[in-house]
Amino acid sequence: MATSNFISAVTQALKEEMERDDGVFVLGEDVGAKGGVFRATEGLYEQFGELRVLDTPLAESAIAGVGIGAAMYGLRPVAEMQFADFMLPAVNQIISEAAKIRYRSNNDWDVPITVRAPYGGGIHGALYHSQSLEALFASTPGLKVVIPSTPYDVKGLLKAAIRDPDPVLFFEHKKAYRLIKGEVPEEDYTVPIGTADVKREGEDVTVMTYGLCVHFALEAAEKLEAEGISTHVLDLRTVYPLDHAAVVEAARHTGKILLVTEDNKEGSVLNEAAATIAENCLFDLDAPVERLAAPDVPAMPYASPLEKHYMMNTEKVEKAIRELAEF
Amino acid sequence: MSEAKHERLGLERQQLQGMLQTMLTARKIDERMWLLNRAGKIPFVISCQGHEAAQVGAVTALRPDEDYLLPYYRDMGMVLHFGMTVKDLMMAGFARAEDPNSGGRQMPGHFGSKKHRIVTGSSPVTTQVPHAVGFAMAGKIKKENFVCLTSFGEGSSNQGDFHEAANFAGVHRLPVIFFCENNHYAISVPVDRQIACERVSDRASSYGMHGETIDGNDPLAVYEAVKNAADRGRDGAGPSLIETMSYRLTPHSSDDDDRSYRSRDEVDDARKKDGIVTFTEYLKTRELLTDTEEKDMHDAIQQTIDEATEAAEEAAYAEAETTLDHVYHS
Numbered sequence: 146m147a148t149s150n151f152i153s154a155v156t157q158a159l160k161e162e163m164e165r166d167d168g169v170f171v172l173g174e175d176v177g178a179k180g181g182v183f184r185a186t187e188g189l190y191e192q193f194g195e196l197r198v199l200d201t202p203l204a205e206s207a208i209a210g211v212g213i214g215a216a217m218y219g220l221r222p223v224a225e226m227q228f229a230d231f232m233l234p235a236v237n238q239i240i241s242e243a244a245k246i247r248y249r250s251n252n253d254w255d256v257p258i259t260v261r262a263p264y265g266g267g268i269h270g271a272l273y274h275s276q277s278l279e280a281l282f283a284s285t286p287g288l289k290v291v292i293p294s295t296p297y298d299v300k301g302l303l304k305a306a307i308r309d310p311d312p313v314l315f316f317e318h319k320k321a322y323r324l325i326k327g328e329v330p331e332e333d334y335t336v337p338i339g340t341a342d343v344k345r346e347g348e349d350v351t352v353m354t355y356g357l358c359v360h361f362a363l364e365a366a367e368k369l370e371a372e373g374i375s376t377h378v379l380d381l382r383t384v385y386p387l388d389h390a391a392v393v394e395a396a397r398h399t400g401k402i403l404l405v406t407e408d409n410k411e412g413s414v415l416n417e418a419a420a421t422i423a424e425n426c427l428f429d430l431d432a433p434v435e436r437l438a439a440p441d442v443p444a445m446p447y448a449s450p451l452e453k454h455y456m457m458n459t460e461k462v463e464k465a466i467r468e469l470a471e472f
Numbered sequence: 473m474s475e476a477k478h479e480r481l482g483l484e485r486q487q488l489q490g491m492l493q494t495m496l497t498a499r500k501i502d503e504r505m506w507l508l509n510r511a512g513k514i515p516f517v518i519s520c521q522g523h524e525a526a527q528v529g530a531v532t533a534l535r536p537d538e539d540y541l542l543p544y545y546r547d548m549g550m551v552l553h554f555g556m557t558v559k560d561l562m563m564a565g566f567a568r569a570e571d572p573n574s575g576g577r578q579m580p581g582h583f584g585s586k587k588h589r590i591v592t593g594s595s596p597v598t599t600q601v602p603h604a605v606g607f608a609m610a611g612k613i614k615k616e617n618f619v620c621l622t623s624f625g626e627g628s629s630n631q632g633d634f635h636e637a638a639n640f641a642g643v644h645r646l647p648v649i650f651f652c653e654n655n656h657y658a659i660s661v662p663v664d665r666q667i668a669c670e671r672v673s674d675r676a677s678s679y680g681m682h683g684e685t686i687d688g689n690d691p692l693a694v695y696e697a698v699k700n701a702a703d704r705g706r707d708g709a710g711p712s713l714i715e716t717m718s719y720r721l722t723p724h725s726s727d728d729d730d731r732s733y734r735s736r737d738e739v740d741d742a743r744k745k746d747g748i749v750t751f752t753e754y755l756k757t758r759e760l761l762t763d764t765e766e767k768d769m770h771d772a773i774q775q776t777i778d779e780a781t782e783a784a785e786e787a788a789y790a791e792a793e794t795t796l797d798h799v800y801h802s
Binding site: 170196197199201202204206207209210211212213214215216217218219220222234237238241242245246247248249250251252253254255286287289309310311 | 540573584592604610613614632636639
């Protein structure tokens with residue numbers, strides 16, 4: 146099995162899906178000859194040509210809206226938003242249109258679009274190249290919001306997103322692009338959207354998280370193992386709609402739950418997990434449900450000490466797990 | 473006597489009468505909807521009145537069996553031509569399960585039918601305009617030769633989605649007809665408080681496309697402009713922006729009272745130029761429509777609307793539990 150980094154898994158999934166189905170096409174800013182600002186579409190322009198690897202004008206609502214139109218026609222567009230932070234002009238198209246078209250047309254029309262966007266910080270991106278936007282979309286029935294953590298899941302989930310008959314928002318942590326490596330099979334496979342995944346078995350504390358934070362949790366768990374603390378790590382993978390059954394099962398498994406996100410604390414997608422645990426696991430808990438998240442400030446600053454203060458990291462997760470284990 | 477306009481356009485008696493019939497059907501359905509609303513039988517109406525000539529002139533120039541229509545909420549004349557029936561529209565008015573647009577989920581005027589190539593629309597204005605560009609882009613990728621007509625009001629031409637979509641279509645030379653039905657008012661705000669340029673069609677040049685403004689009360693002029701735009705689109709010459717000058721003869725909707733922002737004299741003047749009146753005169757003057765044919769046409773439409781009203785009134789709502797259906801594919 147080949148080892149691949151996170152972004153190569155994105156490219157591999159796109160390439161294989163475009164080879165498999167000639168209705169799949171990519172559109173976005175700089176996706177063509179340049180291959181994307183993060184190189185996610187590298188080589189695709191040369192292989193598939195300018196119509197299927199379409200450089201669009203710099204206008205996010207049109208990228209989403211044109212993609213939605215092409216999806217309703219019957220193609221499988223993959224729209225790239227250069228940064229999640231720049232998706233806001235497209236929110237009307239995503240929330241008022243893509244999410245509601247099947248419902249409002251009584252199942253006559255559908256929108257099988259995938260919208261990819263790099264999110265997250267820790268790369269000196271400051272306020273507008275670092276945000277986590279998943280919570281904005283995570284109360285919108287009709288949408289699916291996927292945030293993978295490993296190259297294996299990237300390939301399988303992105304393929305599943307492209308084949309999904311409904312709109313899928315696919316957030317990729319930009320710091321993970323070249324930092325996170327892992328085994329990626331060369332053959333075709335998908336990972337089901339809507340299912341969380343246990344990334345590490347443990348008995349003392351359950352960490353539930355997603356995206357890059359999964360790796361912080363795994364590193365912390367590794368260190369704590371030496372201290373005799375056994376950590377269970379649930380990777381949510383799809384943050385909307387949430388895999389409620391997996392959340393309940395993982396919560397009951399240890400009775401001590403730490404929810405970790407890089408997003409602001411109040412209103413994050415993890416609050417749905419906390420509510421689900423509160424509704425279902427009252428008599429299974431051995432400690433209050435803990436949340437570890439970014440402070441409630443608008444977004445992360447540019448200067449290193451400020452960015453570090455905001456950003457999630459392994460040490461913060463490790464400390465929180467230890468405290469919970471000792472509760 | 474010089475050649476009449478319809479002869480120059482190659483439109484024959486039967487087609488011309490068909491155009492009038494569709495215009496009249498839209499008008500009469502709309503009038504019935506207002507009666508039903510005021511009688512407390514349906515919650516809401518949003519009108520086509522004053523726009524029928526522009527709408528029917530435009531769609532007569534299209535091919536409903538291959539082109540796509542992305543209308544806005546006033547386009548009853550367009551959707552009738554694309555295959556929506558009087559009964560369908562009445563079912564929508566009453567929000568019945570049989571409403572093919574949405575099964576009673578959306579307000580009236582939110583048209584959509586895959587079978588008829590009418591693309592579903594919403595209420596935030598102008599969101600359908602980038603979708604039209606998406607259909608056209610898909611057609612280009614698949615090497616199809618259809619055109620897409622999308623319509624909107626002059627107020628909506630200020631939305632970012634209009635400008636983003638028009639630019640996109642211009643850059644990629646896509647066969648989209650941007651059809652602006654200028655009726656002088658965005659609810660209450662007159663056009664001189666909406667746009668700084670003289671005409672909406674002035675905006676076309678910014679996006680590398682043909683633009684023109686025509687009399688929306690003249691269905692033949694509109695037909696000609698849209699036919700030329702469709703031909704350009706099919707020939708690979710890119711998009712067009714066609715602006716029709718019409719007048720909204722009713723308040724914005726059943727919840728609006730227009731007396732606070734426009735005079736009765738102004739509305740009465742507009743009624744004299746109503747495209748249904750002037751087009752009927754055009755046909756009768758040239759012996760393309762007899763008094764008997766006109767009366768029969770009115771009677772037949774009225775009967776169809778009566779039957780459709782009765783059928784819709786008696787039809788069932790969707791089962792309450794179906795509220796939960798069709799959020800995702802199942």
